[in-house]
Structures are given as C-alpha cells and as structure tokens.
Amino acid sequence: MRWSEVPDVKPGPGEVLLRVAATAVNRADLLQRQGHYPPPPGASDVLGLECSGVIAELGEGVHDWEVGDEVCALLAGGGYAEYVAVPHSQLLPVPTGVDLRVAACLPEVACTVWSNLVMTAGMHRGQTVLIHGGASGIGTHAIQVARAMNVRVAVTAGSAEKLTVCKELGAECLINYREQDFVAEIAAFTSDFARQGADIILDIMGAKYLDRNIDALGKDGNLVIIGLQGGVKAELNLGKILTKRARIAATSLRGRPVTGPGSKDEIIKEVVAHVWPMISSGLVRPIVHDEVPIAEAASAHQMLDSGAVTGKILLSVA
Incomplete structure (x- = not known):
C-alpha cells in the first residue's frame, strides 16, 4: 500500500466534491x-468507505448543500484520498x-447498526440483543445505541480488557468467547426474563x-448476519428455526442503491433523524482507538489485523 498521485476527481451530476479531513479503517x-x-x-477502486471533510465543489443539480459545509459521508469507495466525489444524498x-476528523469514523458504523438492529430486526425497548465482537467499531457503537433505547446488551469479546470497555459503554452480559459458551451465558442472563434467549443477535x-x-435466540428472535469472519458455508437445522419462529437476515451496506427502496439514502435519513441526536446529547460517542497519518495506512491495517483494536482507527488526511 502506498500514498501516491492519482488523477483529479470531479463531481458528477448529483454529487459533491469533498476535501477529505480524515477517513477510517473498516474490516x-x-x-x-x-x-x-x-x-x-x-x-x-481506492479504499475507504467513509470520510469527513469540507465541501469543495457542487455537481450539477445539488442545491441542499453549500461549498464550505463541514460534513461526513458514507462512500462506496475512494475515502483514502485528499478528494472524493460522493452522491449528495450520502452526506451527513x-x-x-464532534470534531470534524473524528466524524469520519461515524457513517459506516451508524448506518450499519441502525439499518440492521432497528430497520431490519425492529429493536425496541425491553429487548435483549447479543452483539458479537462487542469491542469492534460496529460493536462499540451498537452497545451505546441499544442502551440509549433501553435495550439489554450482551456482548462477546476475546479479552478481559475489551470486555471492560464494553461494560463501560453499557453492556451487562460480558462473554469471553475464548473461555465461555455464549449460548449458555445468554440462557443464564435471560433466565429471569419473560422472554428467554436473545431477541436479536448481530x-x-x-x-x-x-x-x-440459533440456539441462543429466543422465541420470535432475529439473527442478523453482517460478516463472514467464520466462513460462508454451514448446515442449517430448519427444525430449530421453525420451533423458535426465528428469522435470519444477511445484509450488506456497500452495494445498496443510492436512492429508492432499501437504499443508502433511506438509511442515512433515519440515522440523521434518530442517531445524530443521541450523539449530540452525549448518549452515544465515537470510540477512536488511534489516529494515523494517511500515508501510514499500511500500519493501520496491520493494527486492525492484529485483533488488538477497540473501536475505530482514523486516518488523518488534511
């Protein structure tokens, strides 16, 4: 990986050109x-699924933003750069x-968490959610959003240090997946609740x-799969799903359409309406593990690869 000169980017119709302040590393x-x-x-084909910065130029037909506005953005790519063109509907x-650079770590996690836990799984007050990878960028954000909605949170993580961070953010059931069986732990955690088992698993x-x-789900539970770190093929016991009336959804964010049903535009509007007030009020805060100059992106990737990261890694550009 290297930092080098590439041709200038120009905004197309419906796009804006951002002068990037920072981007963030995602798996x-x-x-x-x-x-x-x-x-x-x-x-x-440049890496980078989110960024923050200042609008430098408006493309044809863009009227709801102005040059000089400070924004963050959800991207399909291109964030590891000084400039990026992005559809205006993907600006937030x-x-x-929140500091402008720190805002770079918010779009991907906020849109992923809200679209999956709330828009897909219908998360609401009084439920129990199990978040695998609780100390990740997605996990640390999901814990806080769930707690802000008065949802009980269980997490898995691979060390006592990471579980401590999850507890500080509001997780109540802390499971070290290296030492404990999360199915048994969820059963014990929910044993006194009217609905036993997790209502939602991320x-x-x-x-x-x-x-x-599926064993850890409660009746009418929702399993939402957003990653495949443990492989892509498995045998599925349909009998368990029928017995629990469970639902399984697998979703991704990057390939969604810009506008229309199930689009990034729909998700971003929901996030700005519901999650941004949580952040502005302090109920939810960005969790930044480290900030690295963009020219040293390779070291940031090595850091995330190591499994030692809690929250997000920022790459500062300007």
Missing part, C-alpha cells in the same frame, strides 16, 4: 486489500460537539456461529 478495507471484496460497479452533517462470524446463534 471491509482489509478484505478489499486482500482481493476478497471488490468495489461495486462504478465505484472507485457533522454531529454537534453476528459477524457467519458459518462458524450459525447453529449456536
């Missing part, structure tokens, strides 16, 4: 670097009280956890 970036996650058709205002493992996730 999808690691997969793309390894050749396992190519960008969708028409997207930049920087939440009140899963990053895929095949490896499929059967055990």
